[in-house]
Amino acid sequence: FATFQDNSFEGNQGLCGEQLLKKCIEHGGPSFSPPSAPDVDHESESLxxxxxxxxxxxxxxxxxxxxxxxxxxxxxxxxxxxxxx
Structure with missing residues (x-):
């Protein structure tokens, strides 16, 4: 990403890092939770x-x-x- 200009990252507020003007608070990476699977009970439904x-x-x-x-x-x-x- 070092080859991209700063305006390439405009509009994405979640980005941070050395290549951008916005520095990350934690160096452990972005803090997000992965999407969870929807709660669907397929066992009660038969074919x-x-x-x-x-x-x-x-x-x-x-x-x-x-x-x-x-x-x-x-x-x-x-x-x-x-x-x-």
């Missing part, structure tokens, strides 16, 4: 609870597609469905 609607849509879509394709390739299935439904 089924999160994606139940996607699973349901896939199941119903597969069932409808199976009946339609089955009736197209096997015409006897239509007669079987008419007898039971």
């Amino acid at each position: 089924f609870e999160l994606y139940w609607n996607v699973i349901l849509i896939g199941y119903v879509g597969g069932l409808v597609a199976g009946v339609v394709l089955g009736s197209a390739f096997y015409p006897d299935v239509v007669g079987w469905l008419k007898r039971f439904f």
Whole structure:
């Protein structure tokens, strides 16, 4: 950072050091706390609870597609469905 001019650091009040006009009080580095992870409880949520609607849509879509394709390739299935439904 020694090659940068002082005006390159304008607007960042947290910077200090030998290269800048603002000297650091502590030589241990800047005092900041690292960001903490958000408190999210993933253990109580199962995969089924999160994606139940996607699973349901896939199941119903597969069932409808199976009946339609089955009736197209096997015409006897239509007669079987008419007898039971």
